[in-house]
Amino acid sequence: MEMLLRAFGITKTYGAFTALSDISFDVSKGEVVAVVGPNGAGKTTLVSTLSGLYRPDSGDVIFEGRSVLGLGPAALALRGLARSFQLVTVYPTFTVEDMIAVGAFARAGETFRLWKPACLYKAERDEVREIAAAFGLSHRLSTPCSALSQGEKKLVDIASALTLRPRLMLLDEPTSGISSADKHRIMETLLDAARRCGVESLVLVEHDMDLISRYATRVIGLKAGQIVADMRPDAFFRDPEVIDTLVGKVPHHALG
């Protein structure tokens, strides 16, 4: 399987505190990697380091065979490794169409110049509409983001990142704040839309074991900044020691 991302020897400190310690793993085409672990394990720090927001103290991040250290999130997204940034909550008065367009404009070299009249960008608008359709958001294009449900807000954020057509997408808790009843629908929509938009691999921080057992192809377990498990979900859910270390009790139905 083609390797897209390689992280090796990643150490990240905050002052005297070591949040990530010598983290190494690869992500190949076709994988949906769930990153799990207790609060403070370093999951968000890992996503922020992989996506160029933080520079590690040591180690390297290789994407498509080249180091991407120091590129920063915007340049990295344009290179094909993107994360969502929860901009919907930052710009609640923007319509769904404008919010999704942020990424399309960035790809066109118009880095987040949102004040420009939207009508100037016919090609980008067409693409925005195509992506909105993949996310089932066509009927919401002119709705202000503030009027969306929590699940729709998550989808708009991810849709915006997808206009950059990334090969690999990093998602930090894509279903947080969404009711249990809606989580599966949102996860299915986002995975299906991501594939349709050309995403080849996903790395997501996720706490919901039921979602992981159903949608992940691999689980990486972090504890105190170190990888303590890297395995297929079926093996993960059948390892009581790993479960106890990383998540405590697992819902019975996640065990299949």
Ligand SMILES: Nc1ncnc2c1ncn2[C@@H]1O[C@H](COP(=O)(O)OP(=O)(O)OP(=O)(O)O)[C@@H](O)[C@H]1O
């Ligand atoms: N900017 C920062 N400055 C100092 N310490 C930080 C900073 N960001 C995170 N930390 C600390 O680093 C550790 C890892 O934090 P991180 O947010 O990556 O963990 P997490 O696994 O995502 O946790 P959670 O599940 O609670 O979101 C925690 O102890 C946190 O307090």
